[in-house]
Amino acid sequence: QLQLQESGPGLVKPSETLSLTCTVSGGSISSSSYYWGWIRQPPGKGLEWIGSIYYSGSTYYNPSLKSRVTISVDTSKNQFSLKLSSVTAADTAVYYCARVYYDILTGQWGDYYYYYYMDVWGKGTTVTVSS
Amino acid sequence: QSVLTQPPSVSAAPGQKVTISCSGSSSNIGNNYVSWYQQLPGTAPKLLIYDNNKRPSGIPDRFSGSKSGTSATLGITGLQTGDEADYYCGTWDSSLSAGYAVFGGGTQLTVL
DSSP states (O other): OEEEESSSSSSTTTTSSSEEEEEEEOOOOTTTTEEEEEEEOTTTTTOOEEEEOOTOOEEOTTTTTTTTEEEEETTTEEEEEEOOOOOOGGOOOOEEEEEEEEEEOOOOOOOEEEEEEEEOOOOOEEEEEEO | OOOBBBBBBEEOOTOEHHHHHEEOOOTTTTOOOOOEEOOOSOOEEEEEEEEEBBBTHHHHHHHEEEEEEEEEEEEEEEGGGGOOEEEEEEEOOSSSSSSSSEBBOOOOEEOO
C-alpha cells in the first residue's frame, strides 16, 4: 500500500527558506503516469496547489508561487522535496504531499484535455512562519 | 479568491440527498476532467471522484459526480452524520502555456 510521509521543520523564520521532504513507501517514485505534488492549507482556509514533479524532473508550479518555489526529486531515496523561499506569515499552513495522476488526451481537432487528480495523500505537516 | 467557485456551505438531514456545485470556465472545467475531495475534520483530503464521475475503489456509490459545460456537481445520497466534512473540487487550468492545477474554495457539509 502506497504511503507518503512529509517531514521537515515545523517552525521557519520570516525571510528564510521553508524545506520539506516527502518520503514515498510501498511503491516507486519512478512510476509512469504519476507525478508527485505539494498542496498546502492555511489555517481555516481551503486547499492551494503548490506544484508537482515527474521522476524525470519535469515540473509544474502555481503561477502565484513560481518565483519562490523549487520542487526536486531524488529517485535513489524515493523522495521528493519542496523549497519555498522568502517566507512570510502568509506561508503558515499545513503542507501535504500527494501522488498525482496526470495525463493528456488529444482531441480530434488537435486540442488537449487534461486529467489531473491527487489519489494518495500524506497526513500533512504543519509549518509556522514566525520569528 | 479561488479559480473555481463553490458554495461555502450546504446542509441536509440524514438520509436526504445533497448536491455541491463547482463553477469554472472553459480553460479549466470546460475542457478538463474534474475531481472531488472529502476532508474530514483534522484529516488529510481524500479522493472521492476523479475523471468527472469515477469513484476510486472503496468509495460508496452514494457519492456521484457529473459535469456539464463549465460546471461540475458532486451528489451525495443517503446522507450520514459521518459525511460531515469539507468538500473540494479540483481540475487543471490550461489558460497559461504551462498550465496549473486549481481547487474550489471548499464547501462545508452539515448533516442536521
